[in-house]
Amino acid sequence: MSDGRRRVLPGLAATVGAGCLVVAVVLVRAGGTDDPVTAPTTEPTFRSGGRTFAYPTPEPGATTPRGEPPEAPGGGAHVFSRTQDGSDDPVTWDPCRPIRVVVDDRTAPEGAATLLAEALAEVERATGLRIDDEGPTDEPPAEDRAPVQPDRYGDRWAPVLVSWTDPETTPALAGDVGGLGGNVAVAPPDRPGTEVLVTGTLLLDGPQMGAALRVTGGRDQVRSVLLHELGHVVGLGHVDDPDELMHPEGQPGASGYGPGDRAGLARLGRGPCVPEL
DSSP: OBOOOOOOOTTOSSOOOOEEEEOOEEEEOTTSOOSOBSSOTTSOEEEETTEEEEOOOOOSOOOSOSSOOOOOOSSOOOOBSOBOTTSSOBOOBOTTSOEEEEEEOTTOOTTHHHHHHHHHHHHHHHHOOOEEEEEEOOOOOOTTOOSBOHHHHOSSBOOEEEEEEOTTTOGGGOTTOOEEEEEEEEOOTTOTTOOEEEEEEEEEEHHHHHHHHTSTTHHHHHHHHHHHHHHHHHTBOOOSOTTSTTSSSOOTTOOSOOHHHHHHHHHHTTOOOOTTO
């Protein structure tokens, strides 16, 4: 896991941090690992977080993107959190299926649902990807969650988990880190050299966010953290340019994506359809 710091603007009563949660996934064939296997070994499997999982049954294949990313402005800087092996092409979500999201609101401050909905809508506009909020979940927060959870979500990829948590439950949020966002990429069984994003996690410090919302300028600061971490979830990494929202430290007045952020997000919305997953 790599993480950065996003410090609060002067005058705010709470610190709000940001980080990037990265999960390594390796495609393996049955019988090639000593890790516990969660499915019959006659099926192709992949590894995530040191565990081995069987692929869920593919959804009905779709070959037409559900949306269209906008033309990106020129200038600015962006970095992708993952690129395909031997290429500068980013690892992307399948644009022909929605990104499904569930929310654990245990420590969510007042107004959190509205802020999250606004941030998800902004990511939709910037990428052309479609995001479906499936509502609440009882899944506890975890930095290394299982990408397939049939007992909770059925025979499919686990939805992106947005978890309003706290440093006691999620120690990675200690100090001035208010959020961690990341994704999981998997290669289709018949295309081991090509990865696709299939799920993700957004962990948020609810008490810290609530404290920030109670002071002047706090709403914009919390909005910037949500957009920053969702940028990680859909495939952006940190940049050195302080004019971009994906810079690891907040800047005065920066509550929306910059030109480089938008260029990267638009490119992330133009990935290939992958009906076999």
